[in-house]
Amino acid sequence: MSHYISITDQERRAMLDAIGVTSIEALFSVVPEEKRFPELKLPEPLSESEIARELRELSGRNANTLTHRCFLGAGAYNHFVPSAIDALLRRAEFYTSYTPYQPEISQGTLQAIFEYQSLICALTGMDVANASHYDGATALAEAAIMAVNSTRNRRRLVIAPSVNPQYRQVLRTYTQGLGLQIIGDERVDASLDEVLGLIDETTAAVIVQTPDFLGQLHDLRPIAERIHNAGGLLVAHIDPIALGLFQTPGAAGADIVTAEGQPLGIPISFGGPYLGIFACKEQYVRRMPGRLAGATTDLEGRLAYVLTLQAREQHIRREKATSNICTNQGLMALASTIYLCLMGKTGLRRVAELCYHRAHYAAAEIAKLSGFELLSSGPFFKEFVVRCPRPVSEINRDLAARGFIGGYDLSVHYPHLGNAMLVCVTEMNTRADIDAFVEALRG
């Protein structure tokens, strides 16, 4: 009997008697006999200390942000995670509960979602935020589909090539059966102006990212104006940390906003679990996918929270639902809620400033190196592009030997940039780290 099972042999016999069968095997007589009880060729079971030893050994083979100084971003960011977050996430009341189907005994989760939605609205300047998606990429894909469903007879999406290449791939995966046309990123060297030139009266939405995948900040206002004049929607993907300093998509006129929420207190964890932030203007709320918590009262008039506007969702609408999504990224949304509460407006601004100024310092220092050239010409936030004197993969191998995780190699997705590296600098990279990195790049 394994340690996860609480039913003793004696209890099993009593229960089988009550059921009226002689063995547990008999409960499975409905399973085709020749396929029943197959041998599972699995390794022998391990005790807790044995598995812990094996996994410590395995994890020890991975470079990480404690063993190496990290200058890599490209969609996953090494930001500071305050200790209080994990202390609270490890409360069993949060992590061992499920979707709040029974609101009377799920007020903790519901209030946290409500506060999350409120914070995302405050951060982005949008009217409504849902309870979250799997990650930034899937949030963006669902935003695009929502945009199509929110406009009439428009089946075309225009997307900038400066949107994260993985997100563009996910968008195409999600929409492959929907008969949509996605244009704009055929040429990855197309400028944003060229892309906006593709907008016409069949365009459901234009999809842009700011700061974009290459780190560059864009003014969303003229983009919003342009797409609105053509009768379509602006879907803007943003970096939540950048909003500590920069223009909100809400103020700029975006209709649907998505973001990767990982920078808000979630460890990089080899790519997941992350958090898809999703917000929109109020007029589109009934087309919105995902869970929504709302405030209401109980029988005694006390303030309380409940999942609401569920008529959009799959468990009621089935094939007519706005999406098949049936949960949110609960614990990750909670992490970001706690993060934003700890940071507050002052802390978030400070983090954004640290990223901005340190990234600019790093860019300037690298640009001084012979053979390196700063390719980012416009305003950027925490990432920038440098052209290197030799292939980035080679440089990164050398950097790893010196204890650095180097920047992202852009040669696969943006070959026109040559040997280009996307360097990321956050509040976790001190001036000493940056100086050491620059020295290491010097070779």
Next chain:
Amino acid sequence: MNTYEPPIFEYSAPGKIGVALPELDVPEAALPEELLRDDEMDGLPELTEVEVVRHFTRISQRNYCIDTGPYMLGSCTMKANPKIHEEMARLPGFAFIHPLQDEELAQGALQLMYGLQQLLGEISGFSHVSLQPAAGAQGELTGILVFRAYHLERGDTERVEVLVPDSAHGTNPATAAMAGLRVVEVKTDRRGNVDLDDLKSKLGPRTAGLMLTNPNTLGLFDEHVQEVSRLVHEAGGLMYGDGANFNAILGIVKPGAIGFDLMHYNLHKTFTTPHGGGGPGAGPVGCTDELAPYLPGPVVVKQGERYALHMPEKSIGRVKSFYGNFGMFVRAYTYIRMLGAQGLREVSEIAVLNANYLRVKLQDIYPVAYDRTCMHEVVLKGQIKDAPGIRTLDIAKRLIDYGFHPPTIYFPLTVPEAMMIEPTETETKRNLDLFIAAMRRIAQEAREQPELLREAPTRAPVRRLDEVRAARQPILSYHREAIQALRGDKADPDDVLIRPLGV
């Protein structure tokens, strides 16, 4: 405990901050003035760490959870979450590794992923696994897009219909629609199986596949599953296995051996990665050799002694960024390695034993939807004799007063007043007996003091909620005035007097 806790925004005061951040140690660069934020971010509160910690601790105490007590939410498999999983997922060499760092610097992580692919494949009878999908619903979308791509690749362009049993979870039809395919509903027969005659009448040259949850949402193993598979395949369709109920058949039968072509695993159900108040989940998919080229990726392959990321050649593409919910992989891997083959089989055996025990102890009062041996969950009807007007909702709410999380209710949609009860294998017999006693007592109360049910719960942090108001006048984010108006005369002052009692 369980006292009112105001929205966190009400603790905010100018000048407070909850973290100590580093000073700027580089020269300031010029900021692009025209791109700066022009508001004061007033919606973001200013708080100290202790305020934040207390707030979230207090609201957490208004949640019921697995660590509080039995959580028999059918189809959700709320089994105990071992603590070792949390430790392992937080090892710095797992939690702080960057997904894009060189593969050579992440061999340990890739080896773990490869190992999990192998384990899941072996348990389910599939040769290939992609770990990428982030949740069960995304695993479904993945599977149906794979089916679509497979048919199209063969020039089979007319296969636009996905068959879905009427008892299926809502995600199944929603998924098919999201993939751009048409949903055709299949009836359930008198024993809770797929109705073979109805199935035959709906299969044809337009059939892309059938989405089948087996055991199904009625908690029943389909008695004709191999015949169903044969018919679907004969019509040129593919069999999708919704793994929501995989917890019933670990080591009992491999889905790959009874005709399924592809299935998703809910790591958060079967392999007990924590549900987290709604997520994150993880929904890897496994499939046959034939469908493997279409899997989303990258997947992990082994090249000699080295592990590498590989995009299957005809892949439907990525379904999310990076490789899936890696933190969940660590937990599921830990679970499977600690249980081994015998342990996994015991999981299913006891899950099924517990559900059948509840069935025989309750079916005289609460009619079973289908009178036969169930698998890991039992579906009863909340129709109590001589208690007219009492509904399943009332029974569920009264269970809260007895200290139990209610079962899933009003699902499946095909069973009137459904209560879907899934005890899982980690529940104790003592708790099963207490649950049975509570359910029997509630039936008695339903006849003798029905108001106890209608007014329930009275022992929860709040009473029943005004859901109509929430939907008609939605308040979806914090606005001081709107919240004040809702709260009315139940405003702060009284609560402030109560709150310092805390725990």
